[in-house]
Amino acid sequence: MPNLAFDTAHLLAGGLVLVSFVLLYQDRLTALLNVYALHALVLALAVAWQANIQNAPHLYVTAALALGFKAVIIPLALRRIIERLGIHREIEAVVGIGPTMLAGMALVALSMVVMLRVTVAAAPIAREDLAFALAVVLLGLLIMVTRRNAVSQVVGFMSLENGLILAATGAKGMPLVVEISVAFSILIAFIVIGIFLFRIRERFDTVDVVALDQFRGERR
Amino acid sequence: MIGLAPFAHVELVILIPLAAAALLALLPGYRLTARLNVAAGLLTFIAALALLFAPHRPPGPYLLVDDLNVVFIALNTFVGFTTSVFSASYVGHELETGRLTPAYLRFYHAMYQLLMCAMNVALVANNIGLMWVAVECATLTTVVMVGIYRTHEALEAAWKYFILGSVGIALALFGTILVYVAAQAVIGEGLEAMVWTRLIAEASKFDPALLNVAFIFLLLGYGTKVGLAPLHAWLPDAHAEGPTPISAVLSGLLLNVALYAVLRFKMLMAANAAAVAPGPLMVTMGLVSLIFAAFMLYRRRDIKRLFAYSSIEHMGIITFAFGMGGPLANFAGLLHMTMHSLTKSGIFFAVGHVTQAKGTQRIADIGGLTETHPWLGWSLVAGVVAISGLPPLGIFMSEFLVVSSTFARAPLLAIPLVLGLLIAFAALFLRLNGLAFGEPRGHDHPVKASYGPLFAHLALVLAAGLYLPPQLVAWFQHVSQLLG
Numbered sequence: 001m002p003n004l005a006f007d008t009a010h011l012l013a014g015g016l017v018l019v020s021f022v023l024l025y026q027d028r029l030t031a032l033l034n035v036y037a038l039h040a041l042v043l044a045l046a047v048a049w050q051a052n053i054q055n056a057p058h059l060y061v062t063a064a065l066a067l068g069f070k071a072v073i074i075p076l077a078l079r080r081i082i083e084r085l086g087i088h089r090e091i092e093a094v095v096g097i098g099p100t101m102l103a104g105m106a107l108v109a110l111s112m113v114v115m116l117r118v119t120v121a122a123a124p125i126a127r128e129d130l131a132f133a134l135a136v137v138l139l140g141l142l143i144m145v146t147r148r149n150a151v152s153q154v155v156g157f158m159s160l161e162n163g164l165i166l167a168a169t170g171a172k173g174m175p176l177v178v179e180i181s182v183a184f185s186i187l188i189a190f191i192v193i194g195i196f197l198f199r200i201r202e203r204f205d206t207v208d209v210v211a212l213d214q215f216r217g218e219r220r
Numbered sequence: 221m222i223g224l225a226p227f228a229h230v231e232l233v234i235l236i237p238l239a240a241a242a243l244l245a246l247l248p249g250y251r252l253t254a255r256l257n258v259a260a261g262l263l264t265f266i267a268a269l270a271l272l273f274a275p276h277r278p279p280g281p282y283l284l285v286d287d288l289n290v291v292f293i294a295l296n297t298f299v300g301f302t303t304s305v306f307s308a309s310y311v312g313h314e315l316e317t318g319r320l321t322p323a324y325l326r327f328y329h330a331m332y333q334l335l336m337c338a339m340n341v342a343l344v345a346n347n348i349g350l351m352w353v354a355v356e357c358a359t360l361t362t363v364v365m366v367g368i369y370r371t372h373e374a375l376e377a378a379w380k381y382f383i384l385g386s387v388g389i390a391l392a393l394f395g396t397i398l399v400y401v402a403a404q405a406v407i408g409e410g411l412e413a414m415v416w417t418r419l420i421a422e423a424s425k426f427d428p429a430l431l432n433v434a435f436i437f438l439l440l441g442y443g444t445k446v447g448l449a450p451l452h453a454w455l456p457d458a459h460a461e462g463p464t465p466i467s468a469v470l471s472g473l474l475l476n477v478a479l480y481a482v483l484r485f486k487m488l489m490a491a492n493a494a495a496v497a498p499g500p501l502m503v504t505m506g507l508v509s510l511i512f513a514a515f516m517l518y519r520r521r522d523i524k525r526l527f528a529y530s531s532i533e534h535m536g537i538i539t540f541a542f543g544m545g546g547p548l549a550n551f552a553g554l555l556h557m558t559m560h561s562l563t564k565s566g567i568f569f570a571v572g573h574v575t576q577a578k579g580t581q582r583i584a585d586i587g588g589l590t591e592t593h594p595w596l597g598w599s600l601v602a603g604v605v606a607i608s609g610l611p612p613l614g615i616f617m618s619e620f621l622v623v624s625s626t627f628a629r630a631p632l633l634a635i636p637l638v639l640g641l642l643i644a645f646a647a648l649f650l651r652l653n654g655l656a657f658g659e660p661r662g663h664d665h666p667v668k669a670s671y672g673p674l675f676a677h678l679a680l681v682l683a684a685g686l687y688l689p690p691q692l693v694a695w696f697q698h699v700s701q702l703l704g
Contacts, residue, residue: 118429121405130401137394141387153383160390167397173409174400176349180393183353187386190360194382 005053009125009170012046013132016166017108020139020159024104025097029082029151033075036155040070043162050169053125059169062181066165069185070158077192082151092148100146107138129170136163154191161188228274230285232267233293233340236260241333245326250315253329254308260333261301264340268297279417284346288699292343292480295558299472299565300336302673306569307332307465309670313576314463324368328463335361335469339477348396349414351481352389355445358474359385366462377457384444384454392441392481398434399488402426416484423491431488431495438485439501445478447532448539449509459528460581464572467524471531472565476557479535483542483703490545490704502543503633509536510640517647522581523574526651527567530607533644534560540637541622542703544629550700552621559614559681560607566677567603570596573669574655578662583651588660593667597656599674604652606681608645614684 019039026032044067051059093100111134119127140160144153161184168177240260244253272294276285285293311328314320320328335358342354363385367378403413406425412418423431444451459467482502489498513533520526538560541553573596578586589597606613619641626634 114433118427118433119401120429121427122401122430126401130398134394137390144383144387150379157383157386157390160387164390164393164397167394171397171401171404173404173413174397175411175414176347176353179353180349183356187356187360190363191382191386194379 006125008049009046009053010128012042012049013129013166013170015042016046016162017132017135017139020136020143020163021101021104023143023155023159024100024139024146027093027097029087029149030079032152032155033078033082036158037071037075039159039162040066040074043165044071046166047169050129054172056173058178061178062165062169065181065185066162070162070188074158074188074192078151078154081192081195087149087151093146094148095146100142104139104142107142108135111135111138123172126170126172130167133163133167133170136160136166139163150195154188154195157191158188228270229267230271230277230283230344233264233271233297233344234337236264236267237333237337237340241330241337244333245330248322248326250312250322250325253326254311257329257332258301258304258308261297261304261336264336265294265297265301268293279346279415281411281415282347282350283344284417285344286702287695288483288702289343289480291554291558291695291699292476293340295476295561296339296343296473297336299561300339300469302676303465303468303472303565303569304332306468306572306670306673307463309668310463310465310572310576313667317576319369320463328365328368331361331365332465332469335365335474339473342477343480346416347411347414348399348416348419348484351416351484352393352396355392355442355478355481356389358477359389359445362458362462362466362470362474365466366458368463369461371461373457374461377454377461381454381458384451388441388444388451390441391437391444395434395437395439395441395485398430398437399485402430402434416488419488420491423488424493426492426495428492428494428496431492435485435489435495435498435501439482439498439505442478442481442485443505446475446482446535446539447509448505448535449512449532452509452513452532455532456525456528459531460522460524464524464568464575467528468565468568468572471528471568472561475531475535476561479538479542479557482539486542487702487704499543499545502539504543506536506538506540506543507633507636507640509533510540511536511636511643514640514644514647517644518650520651521583523571523583523586523655524568524581526583526648527564527571527607530644530648531560531564533640534564534607536640537619537622537637541625544622544626544633545704546625546629547697547700548621548625548628550703551696552618552625554696554699555684556615556618556622559618559684562677563603563606563613563615563681566674566681567600567607569674569677570600570603573667574600577665577667579665580662583655585662586655587662588658589656592660592664595671596667596669599671599678601652601656602678604648606678608648609641612682612685614681617685617688 019042022035044063048063112131115131115134137160140156143156147153165181168174247253272290338354338358342351345351363378363382366381367374400413403419406422407413447455486498489495510533513529516529538553538557541549575581606615609615609619
């Protein structure tokens with residue numbers, strides 16, 4: 001049933017965009033981490049479905065990585081970090097929720113307009129996947145620029161990266177997808193270990209990057 | 221060059237640094253590891269020279285050596301080698317003053333060779349996926365090295381570099397995926413559709429709209445790593461807070477590697493007649509970087525930051541030249557890139573010893589260098605004279621070529637270009653005056669400087685300004701033709 005294959009892929013990719021929106025309006029760090037775990041879970045399902053319909057068993061590795069590493073280990077590790085650092089408090093956003101959501105909608109519309117127009121020649125599944133993936137990437141960027149808190153910036157980056165994995169698996173038969181997803185997992189592990197080892201809170205007394213900015217620029 | 225023939229394997233420029241990194245991670249002791257680091261740098265450089273003179277082998281699915289990247293590899297390994305010589309004396313001083321501990325030093329040396337390995341992989345990659353992985357790996361190694369002093373400022377610089385660099389490589393990956401989607405429709409699924417030599421052969425049949433969007437992402441993504449404004453924010457901090465050998469390698473090499481990636485994709489765009497011309501985009505970003513950095517030079521209070529902004533300025537000029545395209549501008553771009561790598565890493569060698577001698581990076585606390593440290597002071601003067609584009613040094617010639625080719629083809633663009641050059645020139649000399657001349661200021665620690673790499677770079681830049689060997693000119697002209 002080709003329609004079922006297409007519709008399910010469409011549903012899961014669309015679901016990822018939806019969860020990205022949910023990430024946008026979280027105002028507590030623990031809730032943000034829970035939603036991120038959901039984001040990674042939806043990604044794992046989407047990737048597993050792509051592995052199924054493309055007959056590409058190696059993609060199951062990427063799906064398993066998304067499920068085990070991003071949906072379980074990383075959220076747990078980050079939760080421990082925010083407990084250690086004592087920062088369950090609200091996330092300070094640069095822009096209010098209303099304008100952020102409007103900007104998010106505009107970005108989704110933009111990615112649809114751009115990607116659907118330029119991928120006319122591509123296969124329908126890849127086409128929809130790329131459009132949704134770009135939306136997830138742009139929403140991830142939006143999260144990164146509207147949050148001041150280092151942990152939520154990392155969550156924004158990780159959701160952006162999920163969008164990239166979605167794009168890479170949607171492009172049928174793309175080589176090196178598994179290697180790239182492993183490389184990204186290493187990158188994310190580095191970031192999380194970085195927060196932990198460098199003990200940004202101890203060094204700067206806050207993980208708010210505005211405080212980091214005080215050290216910026218020239219030493220006077 | 222028959223003696224070098226056994227070294228002419230492309231794998232060597234990757235495997236030597238990789239093996240050295242593994243060895244350096246295990247071995248203790250400063251003297252041994254610093255020497256091993258230098259030896260590995262020298263061996264890699266010899267392997268690169270052998271590649272330069274040997275006939276190229278047919279490209280494989282992952283690795284490629286052609287006339288374009290062999291220039292980059294030779295430059296990369298040469299500066300990598302000279303920087304390892306400088307690094308040996310630099311880290312010796314850092315160990316004595318206790319800024320680095322032996323454990324961190326071992327880590328530093330291993331990371332240095334890993335960085336060389338990653339950059340060489342990115343340069344010889346024939347696969348756009350592999351190229352992306354290598355650039356990511358190079359970013360990661362430099363991030364940890366920027367943060368190695370673990371001060372407030374170093375950690376903040378590393379964090380900022382990390383976040384901005386990650387966003388950059390994420391955008392580059394999206395662009396890479398789009399190129400694959402465009403290629404897949406023509407070449408078919410699988411590895412072949414990511415092999416650059418296949419891509420360039422079939423590029424004329426790709427969907428132009430898809431290529432356009434892909435190039436925007438690639439330019440923004442790799443452009444972040446080139447340090448083009450407005451994506452440059454990581455660059456001054458990363459240069460200022462890390463160890464100085466890393467500043468030299470960042471400015472002299474890593475920026476080039478990222479620019480090389482942009483150039484490869486630019487060639488792909490140029491091969492497709494229906495796609496948008498990549499030139500104007502690069503010209504705009506180059507000019508914006510040049511003028512922005514030129515004004516930013518005036519307010520610098522930190523000596524390493526000053527030269528970091530100068531790197532943004534020069535990467536702007538190089539991007540501008542490659543964006544203009546055509547044989548003359550490409551030639552000027554290649555020459556300028558080579559000269560900038562040599563000069564800027566040379567300046568950082570001098571600056572590294574100056575900051576060690578004075579115990580500070582604040583420009584206000586450094587003065588009268590030509591009196592207190594004549595060799596260092598005059599080398600710094602020579603370096604700044606070279607970097608600001610005065611004759612008879614190499615950068616004067618390449619800047620002259622950029623300006624004259626712009627005047628010939630787009631006189632209106634030449635006005636902001638010349639303006640930016642003059643503003644930067646004045647700013648650098650204003651700062652140099654206080655640094656090198658006048659009353660000696662600041663502390664005076666004894667420094668065991670290694671002048672060899674510094675003088676070698678300055679001599680090469682001077683020699684290139686006075687006389688370019690015809691073989692080199694012919695080679696660069698040939699590569700300029702390839703770039704289109």
